[in-house]
Amino acid sequence: MEAVVTVSPQLLQANLESLDLRFRDQSTNDGMKFLRTAHDARAAIVLDSHLLRAPSGDAFDIRGDVDMAMRYYCILELASLVGAIPDPLPAALADETRATLSRAAVRRYYERYYPLLLPQFLLRRLNGQPLRVDFEGDGMSLLSRFIDVSSLREGDNAEMFLDFLDDITINDYGLGDVIRILQNGREFVHSMTTKKLNEGDQGVRGFVDFLGFSRELNTFLRQMKSADLLRSAFFHFHGYWFQQIGGQVLGAITAGVETLRTYVTDGADDDVIAKEIADTHKAMDTAIRDLQVLTSSAYRYPLELQLYDFTPR
C-alpha cells in the first residue's frame, strides 16, 4: 500500500522545521557550509580517504562537521520516504542540497570512500527520480520512533566506542582497552560505576550502550512488517557502523560478551533468581544474535539492490 499523506502542507513544513531543530546544530551547519563553499582543491584534500591521507587536525574537525551534515541529508531522505516533510522540498533547500551533493569531491566521499546510500537516493530525489516505498501506518510516528532509537547511538560514550571501532585512539585509549576491561569483572564493574571516567571507561560504557542500541534497532526493524525497502532505508542510516563491526570486530565483541558470561553464576536455590540468571544468558544470546543480524546483509540488501545494477552479464 502506498503511503498516504493526509497531513496539511503547513504541518509538513512544521515537521521539516522540527527536524532542523533536532538535526541542524552548529556543527551540521558548518559541515553543510564547508561542503557547499570549499574550493575544489581544499574539498578534495579534506574529504580524501583517511587511508590515503591522514586528516590534519583542522581537517579532522571539519570531517566531524561533514559527518553531521551527511547525517542531516540521510534524515531528510528518510523523512521524505515516509512522507513526513514537503515533497518537493522547499526550493532553496533543494537547490542548495542538490548543488552540494553533486560536487565531485563530495560524491567521492559519500559514494566511494565512506559509502552512504541515503544521500545518493536524496540526490536522485532532487533530480526527479525519487525512491518510493510501500508501508503501513503513520510515517511521522515511525520516523519519530526511529529517531529516538537512533539517539541511543549518539551519546558521548557510544560515540567514543564508535571512534575506537574506526581505528581512532584517544589519549592512548582504543578498542584494545575496551576488550581488556571486559575480560576482568572487577575492572568492568569499576568502569560502569566510577564517577571519574577515563576514555577506556567511556569506551566500555559505550560498548554496553551500543549493544542496547543494537537491540532496540533490531526490534524496531523487525516490527516493520511488509516494508522491506523502507526497513532497509532505516537500517542504512546506521549501516556504515554495522559494516565496520562485521568480521573480526564482531568476533572481538562477541568474545567480550562471552567473557562477561563467565561471571554469571550457574544457578540459584531461589527460583526467581534462577530464572533471572537464565534470562541473563538469554539476553546475552539475543545481544549476539542482534549483532549478527545487523552486520549481515539481511537489512542492507534491499536498498543496495535498488541502487546497484546486479544484473548478471
Add this chain to the structure above:
Amino acid sequence: MAHYIGQELEKRFGKRFGADTRAHWSHDPATHLIIFVHGFGGSPVKTWPQFPTLVTQKTPLPSFDYIFYGYDGVRMQANSSALAFASALDDFLADPAAIINQTIPSMSQRAPFSYQRILVVAHSLGAVVTRGALLHAHARRESGVSVPWLDHVRLALFAPAHHGAYTAKIAYSALTSEGWSLGGLLSFFSASQLPLLDDLQPGSTIITELKDRTKTLIDQYKAQGQPVPPFLRADAVVWALKDTVVVNSRFFEDDPEVPIDSGHLGVCKPDRPDHKALEVVWKLL
C-alpha cells in the same frame, strides 16, 4: 493528534531537565502534560518503547505534550534523583512556553500558559522518585514558595516500588533487561557503587521516610477536614500480576489497583491500542 519529533532537552539545556530527557510537543497548544518517569536501570527511550505511538491513537483527547524524563537510575541515590526531578518540574512548569518555544518551529510559538493537568506516569523506582519529588515541592510551598503546578498533578503508577523491592531481584530484573551486561555481576558491586540497591529495600531509610512523610501529610489534611490532594494519592496504580520484583501493597489513599497480566517490566510496555496500560493513562487525561 500530531506531535513534533522528539527533542533531546539535554542538548539544548544541559541537565536542567534531567539526563537524556525527551520532549514531544503537540502541534497545537497543549492543555495537558504527561511526564513518563522510568525505573531502576531504565531509560527514557527504552522503558516506554510503544507508548509514544500508541498513546496518541485515541480520539478525542485533550491536546497534550509528553515528556520522557531521564535520570541516572543505576548510580544515583533515589533521594538525589527526587530532588533533581522536583527542581526540573519547578523550572519547566514555571513557564513552559519559554522552554517549548526554543524547541519548536517558529510558526508554532506558544503564548505563556500553564497546564490544566500534569499527569506523571511512573514505573517502579520512578514512583519513589516521583513521590519524593512531590513531597519536596510541597515542602517548598510550606516554606512560602509559590508552587502552583502542584495542585494540577495526577499520578499513574506502574508496578511502583514505593513499598520497596526485593533488591537483588530488582537489580537482576531491571539490569538483565535494560543493561543485561551487569546482570550477572552483582557480586562485584559494593553498596557505594549501587546505593539504590539499599535504597529500595523494604524498610530502608528512603522507603520509611517516604511513607512517614506521606502519612503525616495525609493525616494533616484529614484532621483539617480537607480532601487528600492528588499529589499525595495516586489516581491509578497498576500491579503486574507476575511481578516478582516489587512489593505489591496499597499505599495509603491510592486508588484501588488495576491488575495487568504481565511481569515487572512488561507492565509499562503496551503493544496494542486495547492494552490496559493505555486505558489507565487515557482515563486520567
